[in-house]
Amino acid sequence: MNSGYGGSGSGNEETSNSRRGRKPTHQHSIQQIQQLEAFFKECPKPDENQRVQLSRELALQPNQIKSWFQNKRTQMKARRERADNGTLRSENERMRCENLAMKEALSNIICATCVASHLDVEARQRNLLKLRMENALLKEEVKACPKKSVGEESVYLTQEREGPGEMKAHARERNPGVREAH
Template sequence: MNSGYGGSGSVDEETSNSRKGRKPTYRHSIQQIQHLEAFFKECPKPDENQRLQLGRELALDPNQIKSWFQNKRTQMKAHHERADNSTLRSENERMLCENLAMKEVLDNIICPTCAGPRLGDEARQRNLLKLRMENALLKEEVIDSSFLL
């Protein structure tokens, strides 16, 4: 039994060597982890009394119990975020494909007047300006021809 933590597992020598001046880290046994996992499903945030009881049952320090639960909650949060991101990524891909399909449909619309391809906004504006200029010229011709009569 090391450092008052009870038989919680062996010291991870590589980790403790790389962390000079820190407390050694311990690995929990499979039975301890199974017990902690089962308790986590029932209560992800145990209070101090529950941590003390778990510590007695598992021969672990209450601070180890507290750290394990904090780490487990962080791990679960990260897992849920990855799952949400994956769902959002596929939804985004689906919408992108749908958007591209709609753009293609819009680009292939046929003009109802001339049965030709639909004009883009810039071409439409140029044609409108051209028609207005032709209209103005025709009005001038009409006015000039009415003076000759």
């Protein structure tokens, strides 16, 4: 039986060579691979003379040596790219998490003053009362401005020098409806 490959026609040849139309593969021996690996470490891209010398030493064809080195360089490049991709992926994940944390922090910004006044409601109420009293005094001063003489000092400034107790007493006299916080 002639299979068209120039063989004797036995059925074993046809089944053993399952890759029709391709040359049979040749696996290098462990010793050949070790020598090729050692040479690759020294020179990953040998010139023509080096390939011919290696082919003599290893009993291989120069084109086999050339193909082995080309395949080895391709494998090394793929390994480097996989390692780089892994590094870049982890860096990307780290930066993505950092970005999400920053966005979360920005969406939950609370100023220190707001937090402090929120925690101390009584202090906030005292400050509010103080501001209302100061506002009432300033309004009275504005109303009385045309009546004052040029050298006269404002009531608010005088009371501020006298102390907070005097200012509260003055505010009670002028605004009997405003209550004081205790």
